[in-house]
Amino acid sequence: MHKTxxxxxGLFILLVILVxxxxxxxxxxxNNIPITPSPTKAQLPKFNLLEIKPKEDTSQSYLPITQIxxxxxxxxxxxxxxxxxxxxxxxxVDIKPETDNILILSPEIIWQPGxxxxxxxxxxxxxxxxxxxxxxxxxxxxxFPKTPDIDVHY
Amino acid sequence: xxxxxxxxxLNLFKAIRDFNKDPEKIRTTIGDKVYFKxxxxxxxxxxxxxxxxxxISNEEDxxxxxxxxxxxxxxxxxxxLISRPEPILPPEVxxxxxxxxxxxxxxxxxxxxxxxxxxxxxxxxEVLKQAAANTTVSAQIKTKxxxxxxxxxxxxxYLGKAVFGEGTASAAPTPPSTSLAPSVSPTFPTxxxxxxxxxxxxxxxxxxxxxxxxxxxxxxxSSLQIKAGRxxxxxxxxxFITSLVFGGAGGGLAALSGVxxxxxxxxxxxxxxxxxxxxxxxxxxxxxxxxxxxxxxxxKAALTAAGPVGWGIAIASSGTLRKIVKWVAVGIGVFILxxxxxxxxxxxxxxxxxxxxxxxxxxxxxxYPPQGPPPTNSSLFSCPVAGGAITCGSIYTPSNSCGHxxxxxISQPYYxxxxxxxxxxxxxxxxxxxAGSPVYLPYIGxxxxxxYYIRPEPKSSGEMIKGFTATVxxxxxxxxxxxxxxDGSQVNLSVPIKSGQVAGQICTNSDCDHTHIQLANGSALWxxxxxxxxxxxxxxxxx
Numbered sequence: 001m002h003k004t005x006x007x008x009x010g011l012f013i014l015l016v017i018l019v020x021x022x023x024x025x026x027x028x029x030x031n032n033i034p035i036t037p038s039p040t041k042a043q044l045p046k047f048n049l050l051e052i053k054p055k056e057d058t059s060q061s062y063l064p065i066t067q068i069x070x071x072x073x074x075x076x077x078x079x080x081x082x083x084x085x086x087x088x089x090x091x092x093v094d095i096k097p098e099t100d101n102i103l104i105l106s107p108e109i110i111w112q113p114g115x116x117x118x119x120x121x122x123x124x125x126x127x128x129x130x131x132x133x134x135x136x137x138x139x140x141x142x143x144f145p146k147t148p149d150i151d152v153h154y
Numbered sequence: 155x156x157x158x159x160x161x162x163x164l165n166l167f168k169a170i171r172d173f174n175k176d177p178e179k180i181r182t183t184i185g186d187k188v189y190f191k192x193x194x195x196x197x198x199x200x201x202x203x204x205x206x207x208x209x210i211s212n213e214e215d216x217x218x219x220x221x222x223x224x225x226x227x228x229x230x231x232x233x234x235l236i237s238r239p240e241p242i243l244p245p246e247v248x249x250x251x252x253x254x255x256x257x258x259x260x261x262x263x264x265x266x267x268x269x270x271x272x273x274x275x276x277x278x279x280e281v282l283k284q285a286a287a288n289t290t291v292s293a294q295i296k297t298k299x300x301x302x303x304x305x306x307x308x309x310x311x312y313l314g315k316a317v318f319g320e321g322t323a324s325a326a327p328t329p330p331s332t333s334l335a336p337s338v339s340p341t342f343p344t345x346x347x348x349x350x351x352x353x354x355x356x357x358x359x360x361x362x363x364x365x366x367x368x369x370x371x372x373x374x375x376s377s378l379q380i381k382a383g384r385x386x387x388x389x390x391x392x393x394f395i396t397s398l399v400f401g402g403a404g405g406g407l408a409a410l411s412g413v414x415x416x417x418x419x420x421x422x423x424x425x426x427x428x429x430x431x432x433x434x435x436x437x438x439x440x441x442x443x444x445x446x447x448x449x450x451x452x453x454k455a456a457l458t459a460a461g462p463v464g465w466g467i468a469i470a471s472s473g474t475l476r477k478i479v480k481w482v483a484v485g486i487g488v489f490i491l492x493x494x495x496x497x498x499x500x501x502x503x504x505x506x507x508x509x510x511x512x513x514x515x516x517x518x519x520x521x522y523p524p525q526g527p528p529p530t531n532s533s534l535f536s537c538p539v540a541g542g543a544i545t546c547g548s549i550y551t552p553s554n555s556c557g558h559x560x561x562x563x564i565s566q567p568y569y570x571x572x573x574x575x576x577x578x579x580x581x582x583x584x585x586x587x588x589a590g591s592p593v594y595l596p597y598i599g600x601x602x603x604x605x606y607y608i609r610p611e612p613k614s615s616g617e618m619i620k621g622f623t624a625t626v627x628x629x630x631x632x633x634x635x636x637x638x639x640x641d642g643s644q645v646n647l648s649v650p651i652k653s654g655q656v657a658g659q660i661c662t663n664s665d666c667d668h669t670h671i672q673l674a675n676g677s678a679l680w681x682x683x684x685x686x687x688x689x690x691x692x693x694x695x696x697x
Contacts, residue, residue, distance in 0.1 A: 006475075013482065065623050065630045065674070067630055067676035069677070094628040106625070109608065109623060109647050110623060110647075144611075147576070148572060153670075154569065154572055154579065
């Protein structure tokens with residue numbers, strides 16, 4: 001009689017363990033992340049500047065408050081964005097809301113009217129530590145908009 | 155002239171969005187007849203009035219106008235519409251439109267030649283046109299799809315009717331409080347008028363929090379909430395039964411090994427299954443927090459229920475052999491608790507031992523968040539002239555039967571030339587004020603901001619144009635005030651001027667009775683002189 005009891009208990013414990021292991025295994029499968037081989041150096045995508053807005057065109061003039069957008073192919077941190085502005089004006093860099101790879105460069109007050117040259121320096125670094133490696137030069141022409149000089153009110 | 159009201163457009167946006175996503179959402183087909191939901195019909199009934207308002211002769215143009223002007227730029231418009239006063243719908247329009255046949259064909263030709271509102275807009279620079287091309291084409295395709303869908307069934311039979319639904323007061327931001335201004339800044343000579351029927355909100359309340367959720371949406375949400383609660387309750391009960399079975403099995407086995415089955419049942423089934431049940435009942439009753447908790451408890455019940463089996467056996471066992479069984483069982487229990495559930499200290503959530511729902515846990519349904527994303531631009535500008543009214547609006551936002559560069563404005567060759575030379579003039583507004591009266595730097599989104607005086611431009615007429623810039627978050631604004639008195643002021647980039655301080659005075663030459671306001675930002679589309687529709691950004695009165 002005792003033997004039967006132990007047998008039943010043993011079998012039940014075994015059953016419980018099997019069930020639990022099965023559940024655990026199925027849970028694990030759900031969260032399975034496919035293992036991909038880490039890319040070799042040649043495969044690593046380079047950190048790059050994809051686009052600058054507004055498009056560079058010094059024949060056009062933009063408002064002196066124009067904010068310039070730099071889109072990169074990887075997440076960036078405003079702290080790691082290195083650049084030079086000429087003629088020198090105080091600027092600030094923000095990450096574009098709801099993005100992680102676009103930076104907005106704004107003059108603290110205004111760009112000095114005329115041509116402003118912005119050089120993005122090669123040691124600008126992405127969040128994962130990749131450096132840009134080369135510099136990019138961008139120019140923008142700013143001016144206040146023309147206004148009518150007339151006696152009649154509009 | 156009547157102004158389309160906020161709630162109408164909020165509802166219309168939603169109806170159009172739903173219709174685009176899934177036409178069946180707002181209609182039902184019974185046999186060969188198509189029935190539209192009551193709320194949609196109510197909206198559509200009001201469209202003919204706006205047809206008159208926009209001077210559009212057919213429904214197709216009307217829908218296109220609503221779609222392109224209001225839906226495509228919905229975020230901008232939403233911020234604007236929220237700030238609009240309660241519409242004043244003239245009763246005569248009601249009477250007039252009631253005489254139209256109720257079963258008017260959908261796109262019937264009318265004697266009035268169609269006026270394309272887009273043709274009234276002055277030709278923008280080439281770059282602007284190119285940039286706009288993609289949006290326009292895309293909008294046109296979407297509009298065509300929308301129109302073709304709307305033709306189905308008897309929808310347009312409703313369009314002939316002009317029955318105005320009861321308007322709900324739209325919440326408008328409170329005018330800037332003078333207490334916000336620094337002590338050195340002058341206060342408004344007269345307090346800004348409180349719009350009638352306005353609801354007051356604390357300063358700084360985001361604009362998207364200020365609109366009223368339509369009652370029919372509340373009803374839907376409420377109904378969903380109840381259904382969700384019931385479903386959760388049922389799920390909890392199911393998990394209780396599962397737990398009871400596991401617990402019972404544990405108890406049964408323990409009984410086989412010679413102890414009281416009732417004790418084991420109490421320790422296992424009641425210890426785990428019953429609290430699960432109670433939690434789920436609490437959740438089912440409260441429908442919100444408890445519901446979410448019960449769901450969580452239920453989802454882990456299968457694993458946790460295995461625990462009492464081990465514990466039950468352990469408690470039940472005695473004697474040498476039973477001691478072995480006990481420790482094995484304890485080991486299994488510990489193994490399950492620590493290595494499979496991996497949450498030994500979070501039992502309150504996983505095992506149903508916590509009978510009361512945690513506050514703030516899983517209760518999103520009842521909060522009625524606004525549908526869709528909140529307006530991206532909630533920063534409306536206070537009116538630069540105290541109590542000022544817009545004596546001539548922008549082309550898109552006319553006021554006082556006037557819009558800069560609209561058909562009437564450019565009917566005089568002089569102004570036509572002006573609009574052609576300075577196309578962004580179309581987006582400006584004129585705000586009335588007596589000669590010499592002060593013009594104030596606006597508050598933005600009801601906050602006091604730092605303005606920098608960046609552009610004094612004296613004119614030969616003795617007037618002056620002044621330009622200011624301010625930054626809000628990541629956006630820079632440029633404000634240009636025309637027809638001000640030449641006070642000989644110079645650029646000052648080092649000392650900011652706070653909102654509420656005087657920017658200048660309205661000129662004192664002949665015909666000086668307003669200031670002309672233009673507004674731009676630094677990031678819109680990076681087109682040359684990208685200006686914003688000032689009519690949509692300033693809280694001056696529309697007349």
